[in-house]
Amino acid sequence: MAIKIEKKIKGYNVVKPEDKAAAAAAPAPQPAASKEAPKAEIIQMHESLERPETLIGSTYKIKSPLFEHALYVTINDIVLNAGTQYEQRRPFEIFINSKNMDHFQWIVALTRIISAVFRKGGDVTFLVEEMKAVFDPRGGYFKAGGIYMPSIVAEIGAVIEQHMKTIGLIHDPEMDESTRKLIAEKRAAYEAATTGKSAAPAATETKPETNANGFPPGATLCAKCNTQALVLMDGCQTCLNCGYSKCG
Numbered sequence: 001m002a003i004k005i006e007k008k009i010k011g012y013n014v015v016k017p018e019d020k021a022a023a024a025a026a027p028a029p030q031p032a033a034s035k036e037a038p039k040a041e042i043i044q045m046h047e048s049l050e051r052p053e054t055l056i057g058s059t060y061k062i063k064s065p066l067f068e069h070a071l072y073v074t075i076n077d078i079v080l081n082a083g084t085q086y087e088q089r090r091p092f093e094i095f096i097n098s099k100n101m102d103h104f105q106w107i108v109a110l111t112r113i114i115s116a117v118f119r120k121g122g123d124v125t126f127l128v129e130e131m132k133a134v135f136d137p138r139g140g141y142f143k144a145g146g147i148y149m150p151s152i153v154a155e156i157g158a159v160i161e162q163h164m165k166t167i168g169l170i171h172d173p174e175m176d177e178s179t180r181k182l183i184a185e186k187r188a189a190y191e192a193a194t195t196g197k198s199a200a201p202a203a204t205e206t207k208p209e210t211n212a213n214g215f216p217p218g219a220t221l222c223a224k225c226n227t228q229a230l231v232l233m234d235g236c237q238t239c240l241n242c243g244y245s246k247c248g
């Protein structure tokens with residue numbers, strides 16, 4: 001860069017090494033001052049946020065008896081304000097892949113709409129409840145673990161929920177100690193009552209029988225937590241998973 005000198009030169013100074021050091025030290029307070037200001041620079045999720053070249057994400061497999069082939073759900077996240085106290089990981093886009101082309105058009109529509117909602121910003125956790133409430137008129141199915149899925153859309157919703165929990169967008173409501181204790185007591189009482197009635201000799205019985213999910217055999221579906229853990233206790237339907245009781 002050329003600098004035109006328009007005034008007469010009256011004197012000069014040569015830059016000494018210590019001057020350079022002073023100059024380097026001088027701008028230091030400036031970044032420190034600007035550190036207090038980044039409040040205005042917090043990046044929030046919004047539609048025009050440019051997609052970075054690389055996004056990190058997870059792929060979940062869904063195997064449903066309603067579908068011939070597995071569904072693969074990929075959710076990619078964007079990390080906003082990385083390295084600051086405002087760091088936040090949010091879902092940015094969703095892709096669903098399957099060999100099964102029967103459902104291609106609604107799956108494409110669903111993924112585009114969900115991705116658009118993700119990018120709109122704000123609270124996107126409502127998607128989970130909306131999707132989990134979708135019922136297939138042909139009937140739902142049981143997942144491994146005895147959890148009832150009312151439709152394939154509901155299971156995609158459950159996958160999104162799982163993902164949002166993993167990235168810390170949804171927090172599990174903490175089951176309080178008293179509820180946990182109450183469930184344990186109910187369970188012990190139920191097992192004592194049922195094993196007491198059984199004719200089998202007590203010596204051969206090390207563990208009470210359970211269904212595939214660890215709940216007593218014959219347990220029915222709880223409407224609150226969608227788990228096969230509802231048993232009849234003292235004439236009252238009681239859930240051994242979430243503590244729900246028909247009698248309050």
Ligand SMILES: [Zn+2]
Nearest residue numbers: 222225239242
């Ligand atoms: Zn329950």
